[in-house]
Amino acid sequence: MMFDQAFFDKPLHRQGTDCAKWDNREMLPKGGVPLWVADMDFHCDPAITKALIQRAEHPAYGYPLVSKASNEAVIGFWQRRHQVSLTPEEMLMMPSVVSGLRACVAALTQPEDKVLIMTPVYGPFFAAVKDSGRTLVEVPLKRDEESRYHIDFEQVEAQMRQGVKLVMVCSPHNPVSRLWSWEELQRISDLCAAYGAYLAVDEIHCDFVFKPNAFTSIMALEGIPPQTICMTAASKTFNIAGLKQAYLFCRDMETLQKLRRHMEVSGVESGNVFALTGTQAAYTHGDAWLDGLMEYLSASRQVVVDTLLRLLPEARVTPIEATFLAWVDVSAYEKDNDALMRRCYSNAVALTSGTFFGKEMGQGFMRVNFGCPRAQLLEGLERFAQAVKNQ
Ligand SMILES: Cc1ncc(COP(=O)(O)O)c(C=O)c1O
Structure with missing residues (x-):
């Protein structure tokens, strides 16, 4: 086709x-x-639709197993399209990226701790912080004469000096259509390392990058602090958001365990038979x-x-x-x-x-x-x- x-x-x-x-x-x-x-x-x-129909035709919709092939489809796509190497141990499946943002706030910070976001930004970034009784630190992006937005690193650092526990970045950034460069991401990551803050990056828009630009995943940078968290999904890329499946990547097992535990105690479960089928088809054939x-x-x-x-x-x-x-x-x-x-x-x-x-x-x-x-x-x-x- x-x-x-x-x-x-x-x-x-x-x-x-x-x-x-x-x-x-x-x-x-x-x-x-x-x-x-x-x-x-x-x-x-159509490869996704075909896979879903085939699955639906088998009249058993009991508890699924997250198969090796399912994980390999995610890993293969990230290696192929974004030059990021992952292992199944570094991945956590979630129903949505927003549930991941909320989990990062709840599991990695304490009530009243400061969480920094750069605004304007996707609405649930605000809600994730405010709903859990944390302190929202907003650093406005700077807009230049061409209407292009930039990170205000001086303000970010000034805030971090005063004890920010978590920085949440949207990369690429919704709504200002910015693709953060390798250098910009490196600077944010270095600041998080210097001030001992967690860095959580929402990369749900990673596949919508226009040539000649190329996406840099936070997971592809060298020397990122191990507590760095990346969240993504096939949902936006392949228009399957209604299936509800997303992923969180983190190389630090202690941080990942905190997030996994938070999901468990909140009763958040992933692994819907159709979501698994659709996501695997998308990442394999899309x-x-x-x-x-x-x-x-x-x-x-x-x-x-x-x-x-x-x-x-x-x-x-x-x-x-x-x-x-x-x-x-x-x-x-x-x-x-x-x-x-x-x-x-x-x-x-x-x-x-x-x-x-x-x-x-x-x-x-x-x-x-x-x-x-x-x-x-x-x-x-x-x-x-x-x-x-x-x-
Ligand atoms: C930056 C960003 N993060 C997360 C989401 C929502 O993702 P999910 O449906 O997986 O929660 C959106 C949807 O518009 C988005 O733009």
Whole structure:
């Protein structure tokens, strides 16, 4: 099968399938265009569908065994695509990356300990810290004239000097589409080593990196402190988030045991027969689909920039180095996100409000998910532009 433009252009009808992105009537009226939740509207790799059907046809859905082949599929993919060598002992399976973020906070820090995040960032980073009674330390990313975001290392170090226990990094960074470089990651890792903090890196967007850039996993750096934690999943990459399976990697057995124990006492269990089947198929057979997807998304990202420049010349789009998400500053038109969200709803388009990523830093920003067929994207952008201009 060819994973070309025609494949990814095919519309996918998801309405009425109990789909969070399409069927949530609080976000989107019927017939609306969703460009919000980070879930893509492409036909999944047929190799995944085939594996799931085959598994479903066997009428026994009892407790599964996490097979050697299942672990080898994850290890093989990470070696092949990201030059990271892992062993099964260094891996912990989880239902989702968010459960991993929460586990890191709960298992590796004590109440009131400081946890540092760099904002704006994916909403659950805030919740993971606040819900567990830890102290949130926010270091805002710095934005340059080209709207590119940078880590404020001076501020990070100033905070760490005062006793941060855990640093949580999003790499690549949702929502600002930044691909952190080897040097930037090394600096963060060195700071964690110097000040004795755990480093937890959410690499769920690792496969959405646009050429000529290349992803650097925290696990690929030399000399990282052994307590470094990496979290990832096939869920975003292959659009199988509904299957609920993710992984945590860590080379320090004591840290991994703390996390495993936390999962156990919280009653968090992984190992759903369909998730195991779908993930193994994705990591084993999905390379050609993924390569085709990245070509398509690379062209779509230009469509986002060009279309917004034409329809909203005063909007500013952050350079998209990674992810299928565009961070758009529309504050020249409207700064109030409640008003923006209401107007999007009236124009039957759904985007994620910038405030989900930081109440203050996100004001006047909206996030566009361009992981969908181009016709849907163009229709959504037209409606978005009208909503912004209040037409
Ligand atoms: C940075 C980041 N981490 C985690 C998640 C959610 O992952 P999961 O469904 O595995 O919890 C998302 C989803 O948008 C995300 O963007």
